[in-house]
Amino acid sequence: MKRFLNSFTRVCLFLALLGFAEQAVFAAGDGSSQQTFTGLIISWEKKTDGNAFIWLRVKEVKNNMWTKWYKISVDEDINEFDDEKLIKKSPDGWEKQDTLFSTNLSADFEYFVADNKETSGAPEVSGIRNISVEKISSTRQGKPSLVAGLNIPKKPLVISRQEWGADEDVTFINNPQSSSPKDDNFSGDAADKSEIEELDPEIARIKTADANGKQYSWPLQYARDIKFIVIHHTASVANLDDPKTAIQNIQYYHAVTRGWGDIGYNYVIDTNGRAYEGRKGGERVIGGHARPLNKVSIGIAVLGNYEDAEPSAAALRGLTGLIAAKSKLYNIDITGKTLYKDKIYNNVQGHFENSPTDCPGQFIKNKLADIRKLAAYVNSKEETAYPAKYDFSDFERREIIDLAPDTEGNFTIRLKNTGKVTWNKKTFLEDVNGTSTTGLPKILAKLQSPKVVPGNIGVFKGTIPPTLISGLRVPEAGLVINGDLRTKKSIPVPILVQELKATYELIGRSNPPTTMRRGKTATAWVMLKNTGNFTWKNSGQNRVSIGTSRPDDRKSSLFGGKTRIGRLVPKEVKPGETGKFIFKLTTPKSPGIYTEYFRPVVEGVGWMADTGMHFTVNIEGKEKPVRVALSFNEKNAQISSATGMSLLKGKRLVTTFDKGEIATVTLLKDGKYSIKKEDKKFILESPPRFIPRENGILTLVNFENSPAWNKELNDNLFRGILEIQKVDGKLKVINELQVEDYLKGIAEVSNGDPIEKIKTIIILARSYAKYYRDIGRKFPGKPYDLDDDPDHTQKYIGYGLEMRSPDIVNAVEQTTGKIVTYQGKPVLTPYFNQSDGRTRSAKEAWNRDDLPYLQSVPDTFCKTTKLKGHGVGLSGCGATKLAKLGKKAEEIIKYYYKGIEITD
Numbered sequence: 001m002k003r004f005l006n007s008f009t010r011v012c013l014f015l016a017l018l019g020f021a022e023q024a025v026f027a028a029g030d031g032s033s034q035q036t037f038t039g040l041i042i043s044w045e046k047k048t049d050g051n052a053f054i055w056l057r058v059k060e061v062k063n064n065m066w067t068k069w070y071k072i073s074v075d076e077d078i079n080e081f082d083d084e085k086l087i088k089k090s091p092d093g094w095e096k097q098d099t100l101f102s103t104n105l106s107a108d109f110e111y112f113v114a115d116n117k118e119t120s121g122a123p124e125v126s127g128i129r130n131i132s133v134e135k136i137s138s139t140r141q142g143k144p145s146l147v148a149g150l151n152i153p154k155k156p157l158v159i160s161r162q163e164w165g166a167d168e169d170v171t172f173i174n175n176p177q178s179s180s181p182k183d184d185n186f187s188g189d190a191a192d193k194s195e196i197e198e199l200d201p202e203i204a205r206i207k208t209a210d211a212n213g214k215q216y217s218w219p220l221q222y223a224r225d226i227k228f229i230v231i232h233h234t235a236s237v238a239n240l241d242d243p244k245t246a247i248q249n250i251q252y253y254h255a256v257t258r259g260w261g262d263i264g265y266n267y268v269i270d271t272n273g274r275a276y277e278g279r280k281g282g283e284r285v286i287g288g289h290a291r292p293l294n295k296v297s298i299g300i301a302v303l304g305n306y307e308d309a310e311p312s313a314a315a316l317r318g319l320t321g322l323i324a325a326k327s328k329l330y331n332i333d334i335t336g337k338t339l340y341k342d343k344i345y346n347n348v349q350g351h352f353e354n355s356p357t358d359c360p361g362q363f364i365k366n367k368l369a370d371i372r373k374l375a376a377y378v379n380s381k382e383e384t385a386y387p388a389k390y391d392f393s394d395f396e397r398r399e400i401i402d403l404a405p406d407t408e409g410n411f412t413i414r415l416k417n418t419g420k421v422t423w424n425k426k427t428f429l430e431d432v433n434g435t436s437t438t439g440l441p442k443i444l445a446k447l448q449s450p451k452v453v454p455g456n457i458g459v460f461k462g463t464i465p466p467t468l469i470s471g472l473r474v475p476e477a478g479l480v481i482n483g484d485l486r487t488k489k490s491i492p493v494p495i496l497v498q499e500l501k502a503t504y505e506l507i508g509r510s511n512p513p514t515t516m517r518r519g520k521t522a523t524a525w526v527m528l529k530n531t532g533n534f535t536w537k538n539s540g541q542n543r544v545s546i547g548t549s550r551p552d553d554r555k556s557s558l559f560g561g562k563t564r565i566g567r568l569v570p571k572e573v574k575p576g577e578t579g580k581f582i583f584k585l586t587t588p589k590s591p592g593i594y595t596e597y598f599r600p601v602v603e604g605v606g607w608m609a610d611t612g613m614h615f616t617v618n619i620e621g622k623e624k625p626v627r628v629a630l631s632f633n634e635k636n637a638q639i640s641s642a643t644g645m646s647l648l649k650g651k652r653l654v655t656t657f658d659k660g661e662i663a664t665v666t667l668l669k670d671g672k673y674s675i676k677k678e679d680k681k682f683i684l685e686s687p688p689r690f691i692p693r694e695n696g697i698l699t700l701v702n703f704e705n706s707p708a709w710n711k712e713l714n715d716n717l718f719r720g721i722l723e724i725q726k727v728d729g730k731l732k733v734i735n736e737l738q739v740e741d742y743l744k745g746i747a748e749v750s751n752g753d754p755i756e757k758i759k760t761i762i763i764l765a766r767s768y769a770k771y772y773r774d775i776g777r778k779f780p781g782k783p784y785d786l787d788d789d790p791d792h793t794q795k796y797i798g799y800g801l802e803m804r805s806p807d808i809v810n811a812v813e814q815t816t817g818k819i820v821t822y823q824g825k826p827v828l829t830p831y832f833n834q835s836d837g838r839t840r841s842a843k844e845a846w847n848r849d850d851l852p853y854l855q856s857v858p859d860t861f862c863k864t865t866k867l868k869g870h871g872v873g874l875s876g877c878g879a880t881k882l883a884k885l886g887k888k889a890e891e892i893i894k895y896y897y898k899g900i901e902i903t904d
Contacts, residue, residue, distance in 0.1 A: 036061055036107050037135035039249030041257050042072060043098040044131040052113055052127035059108040074099055100253040102236040102246040138248030158275045164244040170255040171262050171280055173215040202295040218261025220281040226330040227338050228297035229323055229348045230290045233306045233360040243270035243303055264288035266298040273318030292354045298326060306361030310470055310499035313402035320371055323348055324378035334376040348372050370474040377492050390481050391419035400494040406534040409464040413445055414457050423452040426483030429460055432476045432490050444477050468534060468542045468605045470500045501532040502608045504600055507578050511615040516587045518619055524583040530573045538568035543603050546581045549610055550597040557694050558585045558596055565598060591619045591738055593691035595646050616653050625736050626773050627784040628796055632703050632733045636666040637724055643696030647675060648689040654682055662701060665724045667731045673724060689723045697799050698722050715800035725783050734784050739769055743812045744802040747795040751805040754883035758811040760892045764829040765794055767819040771826045817904045822853045832869025834877035835859040845872045855898045
């Protein structure tokens with residue numbers, strides 16, 4: 001495989017890696033290359049309305065192993081003079097994007113393109129094209145700084161540019177990699193003060209060259225007033241071995257690739273909480289990190305990607321300390337807001353608050369309020385000049401309490417008694433906001449000594465109960481002195497619970513039977529390995545169970561409407577152990593195909609990953625269904641369901657379709673069936689069958705079936721199954737459903753007719769359907785029993801008629817299963833519109849002697865003289881009159897059909 005350095009890759013490998021089946025994976029390097037790198041500058045073009053992403057992983061040199069896959073996001077940090085970069089769209093709707101990915105020393109990388117769905121094709125298909133990857137290798141050694149290690153009280157240690165190995169050459173014009181100034185106003189010597197104010201009143205001074213006259217590629221500009229602190233995060237792998245190298249990568253990317261002359265951030269915080277000097281020039285130098293606020297802010301970036309991971313306690317501590325120091329230096333009200341250019345901003349804010357970006361990631365976004373509170377508290381820790389009777393001083397530098405999930409933690413707080421009253425054993429720290437907001441005990445910590453006289457130190461100790469809720473909590477602790485008086489001031493107690501890793505691996509499973517009768521019970525199970533970082537429990541507030549998914553918390557028809565369907569058998573399953581989850585299901589009354597999706601859930605915390613675990617059960621009715629051919633004459637059939645549906649080949653599941661997703665079925669020349677699912681195709685030799693989930697409704701999307709009286713309606717909705725068959729060389733759609741559901745969709749009687757007449761027609765229609773299903777064949781040799789044409793069988797509309805015909809539905813339910821029999825066997829029960837005063841016998845009308853129950857009877861109820869229809873069996877007009885006279889359905893039927901019985 002060809003090796004690259006500072007060049008591009010176009011090598012395509014189609015692999016199935018780490019569950020990313022059918023993805024296109026692009027690779028550069030073969031793992032044996034000596035051309036290692038510590039960063040990748042990735043550029044691409046993305047469709048402006050597309051939803052595709054690049055996923056990347058690298059092979060690290062230290063262990064010769066691949067990292068996990070990282071989702072690559074565009075770098076949205078913007079320099080003040082980046083107007084030409086803000087609009088990078090081509091006429092055909094493609095936008096140029098780029099980003100930096102920092103890593104440990106690595107020898108190889110791979111990437112693929114995917115959208116938010118299961119599969120992806122080539123990059124152009126998925127909405128991304130022209131991907132280029134540039135390797136960079138920043139291995140400069142920093143030099144010890146004479147002042148870098150000086151720990152000034154109440155000021156964070158800042159590692160200098162010299163110590164982290166900044167490349168000063170890229171900041172000057174003569175360097176071949178450096179960029180020229182982007183604005184004519186910043187060339188040549190610095191302007192005088194009046195000229196600067198006229199040019200931009202927010203810039204105090206401009207420095208175009210160093211002390212030796214060497215010209216900067218981007219002049220150093222200094223802000224007149226710093227109003228804001230903007231927090232960012234950077235793209236990098238987890239647990240960087242060398243943060244200095246990562247910062248060198250960022251400097252190269254900002255200075256050379258983006259043309260900013262230097263690193264854009266003013267400061268960088270690593271995962272150990274150490275602060276690094278960023279942009280050259282010292283205090284008030286204007287950076288390039290947040291375009292609307294660059295000239296009135298400083299930018300602080302935290303190394304890492306915090307969209308999907310928690311920052312470390314050390315990083316939060318370092319960030320908080322730096323914010324406190326800089327806000328004090330620039331007199332910034334940390335918890336306040338400022339109006340700037342007709343918009344109000346938080347003085348300490350995330351990048352997302354001033355630009356369209358997710359930076360600094362969800363896990364820092366959620367902590368911004370607490371970060372502001374902690375930083376403000378750091379600046380307020382001063383002893384009272386005139387002590388009150390009850391007072392204290394929080395003089396000690398405390399660490400953020402760092403806990404693993406589900407782990408108890410102990411902490412110590414030391415406070416100086418600066419009041420005039422001695423503290424006794426009844427002195428403690430309590431949560432001033434109550435346990436409802438923090439989940440902590442009301443009393444946070446108790447005084448450990450019998451008494452603390454004024455001027456001495458009191459030691460308080462507390463215990464934090466285990467929790468699975470990750471993130472930063474900062475309860476306010478008020479000091480209650482001697483059990484009866486709480487001081488007015490309080491102290492924050494920062495607690496960081498590390499990121500919860502709720503992960504699992506499927507080890508084994510036992511599914512329920514694929515075919516079951518209604519009302520039956522069955523047991524199933526799955527064996528899952530706990531690959532996370534906390535213990536699963538089968539009881540308690542945070543118990544782990546199996547819940548319904550797609551959508552989550554869906555009421556399951558197989559489990560009596562429950563949302564929790566699988567119970568963990570062992571009391572506990574520790575990380576690395578395997579636990580069994582038991583399912584006990586009872587099949588519903590409604591027949592059909594039921595697909596049950598599920599996944600583990602930690603109660604009170606959240607869901608584990610959806611890996612597509614499911615089982616499918618075919619619930620058979622008490623009797624076989626009826627098959628109805630639809631009057632559909634298109635070359636392909638488009639089918640969907642609002643509840644989602646399954647594609648079956650016989651009884652075997654082929655694939656599933658999400659809500660509203662369309663399956664397009666085409667009959668191929670060789671007699672096979674092509675089923676298209678977005679960008680996938682399935683070829684079946686046997687007829688495809690579509691079954692909705694949860695007894696839902698199927699839509700024959702391209703079936704134009706509007707009634708003549710209302711063209712706005714379209715009767716293309718059907719219960720049961722839609723099967724596609726080749727019949728007489730053409731595509732035929734067959735609706736297979738239970739007889740009772742079929743009857744709710746027939747238009748053989750008007751919804752507004754007398755209910756006893758409707759019940760009469762329904763009983764006759766049921767008898768008709770079952771006769772041709774079980775005894776006679778209306779369409780010999782065809783794969784269906786009936787069709788929807790009233791000239792051939794009965795007029796069948798489907799679910800649309802059911803929705804607008806409540807009386808017909810009621811009649812079906814009141815007569816469930818009732819049919820007409822003669823000598824114990826189902827019989828044909830013809831009916832017609834109206835007679836001329838009498839009905840005809842089968843012998844008279846059709847010359848048939850085998851239907852003795854079809855005799856001529858007087859039919860004078862309608863007083864009509866014109867025969868409409870064949871005249872055999874029941875008269876519709878007569879049935880209406882008899883129903884109005886109070887006759888029951890069975891009485892009406894027995895009048896027109898002689899010697900018959902009505903049975904269930």
